[in-house]
Amino acid sequence: MEREREMREIVRVRGLHAGYDEEEILHDISLTALAGDVTVILGASGCGKTTLLKHLIRLYVPSRGSIELFGREITTMDEPEFDELLQQVGVLFQNGALLNSISVAENVAIPLEQHTTLPPELIARLVHTKLRLVEMDQALDKRPAELSGGMRKRAALARAIILDPPLLFCDEPSAGLDPTTSAGLDYLLLKLRDELGMSMVIVTHVVASIKRIADRCIFMDQGEVLFSGTLKEAESSGLEKIERFFREG
C-alpha cells in the first residue's frame, strides 16, 4: 500500500524552508501530490501558497529542504536537466501571463516552437486544437489586451497544456473571475484531468472552486502546513481555522 502510494507521488516536498531576504515565509513544509489527482493548496491570503508554488517550479530557490517532481530532486538539478523536466510541467499563472505584444495563437505556439521540431503547419494545427479545447479558437488572432480576464486565463491554459504535460500547476485560477466563468474554468480543469490523465496542483482560496475540483487538500496557515488530506477529512478535521475557512470562505 505504502509502496503503491510512493509510486504515485508526482510532487514530494520535504522540510522546505524558504523566504525573501532575511524573512522566512515557509517553515518546514512537507507535502505530496499524487498522480491523477487534483491537489489543492488552500489557505488565507498571505499564508505562503503562491510562494510555495513558485518554489515547486524553481522560480525561487529554498534556503533548505527537498523538492521532487516525478521522483527527481529539482533543488540541485542543473539548468539544462531542469529545462528538460519543465517540458513535462505546465504552469497557469494568476493573471495568465500571456505576452501582450503577440497574438493569442503566437503565445500558445511558444513552447512548440522552442521545444519541438514540428513543422509550422502542425504547430498551427496543434495551437488550434488546444485553443478549441479551451473554447478559445475564435480568438486566435486577438491580442491578450483585447480579451476578458476569463478568456486570458483560458488562453493561458491552452499554452500551459500545449505540450500535453502530465503535471499542471495553477496559481489562483479563479482569481478575478465571476462565479460562472470560474466554474467553467474548474470544469475545464476536471475535463483535462479526466481525459488526459493530467495531475494538478492548484493554489486557490475560493471555497466553491475547492469543493468542485479538489481530490486532496493541503491547508496552509502562516507559512506552515496545517492539514493534509481529502476534502471530506478537511471539513471534518475539527481544526477551528479550517472549519472557519470553509464556513466563511
Place this chain on the structure above:
Amino acid sequence: MLRIVLTGDTLSLAGVLSREEAGRALTDIRGRLAASAPGRMHLDLSGLERIDSAGVAMIDQLRQELQARGLEAELTRVPAQVSEALKLFSAPAAPAPTPQVRESLFYRVGDAAVKAAHTAWIMLYLIADTLYFAVVGLFNRRGIRKGEFINQSILIGVNALPIVALISFLIGFILALQSAAQLRQFGAAIYVADLIAIAMTREMGPLITAILFAGRSGSAIAAELATMGVTEETDALRSMGLNPTRYVLVPKFYAITLTMPLLTVLSIIIGIGGAMVIGYSYLGIGPKPFYQEVMTVLFFRDILTGLIKSVVFAWIIALVGAYYGFSARGGSEDVGRVTTAAVVASIFWVILADSLLGLVFYFGQGLEY
C-alpha cells in the same frame, strides 16, 4: 520509435506517435505517397501504442493533404486508447490568417490626416486642461496631492543636476576647443569667449537641458501615466472624483516649469566654465579677461531668450510625455512603446520650437540680435 510501412493502398503506423516523431513522420509519409494516384487509402493504426496531441495533429494534417489530392484516407483498426486521443484532439484545420488588405494611397493619406487632426484635438484638450488646472491650482490646492510639488521638483530637477552639469561642462569645453583651433589662426582667440557665451546662453544651454529632461523626465512622465492607465489607477482616481491631469500631471508641470529654467542657467554658467578651462589652458586667456569678455557680449535679452526657451521646452516635454502616457492602451508592451515615442516626439518638438523661437527672436529684434 515510430515505424511506417506502406503496402499497396495501406499505410501502417506502429509504435509511438508523439511530438518528437510527428514532424519527421509527416515528411517521410509525404515522400512515400508523392506518386499515389487518386483513390482510397487505408491508414492502419493497429500498431500504435501511444499517441499525443501532436500525433493527432499529424494524422489530421496528412488526411487533409491527401484529400486535397483526391485521396480518401480512411482510419482502420484504431486501438481504443488512440481512438480516445483522436476524439479529444482531432480538430478541423486552423483557419488561414486573414490576408492584409493594402488600402489605396488616398485612403492612407486621408486616414493619416484624420488621425493627425484627432491627435491635435486631444493635445489641445490636454494643454487647455493642464494650463487651467495649473492656474487654478495656484489658488486652490484641492485635488493636488500635498507635498507632491516638492517631491517632483527633487525628482525632476535636483536629481538631474549632476548630469546636466557634467554634459554642459563637456559641451562648453568641446565647443571652445573646436572654435579656438580656428580663431587663433586669425589672432582672434579672445572671441572664443564671445562665441561660447552667446551659443550657450541663446542655444546650447536651453537645448542641452531640454534634451536631457526629455530623456529623463519626459520618459518618466509617459511611463508613469501609461502604467497608471494599464493598471487602472487613473480609472481609480476618476472614480474617487479626482482628475488625473490635476492630481498627477499638474505637480510635475509646476516642478518642470520651475526647475528647467534654473538648470538652464546652471548649464549656461557651467558651459562657459568649460570654455574658460580651454581659454586658460590652451589659449592663455586668464579667467578674468575671459569673464570680462563674456560680460561685454552678453545682454539681459540673451539671458531672457534662453529662459523663455527653457520654459517653452519644459512645457513641451511635460505635455508630450503626458499625451503619450495618457494614450497608452492595452498591456505592458504599450508602456514601452509610448515611453519611446514620448522621448522621440519631445526631442523633435523641442528642436522645432527652438528653430521657430530662433527665427522670432532674430527677426523680431533686428539682425543685430
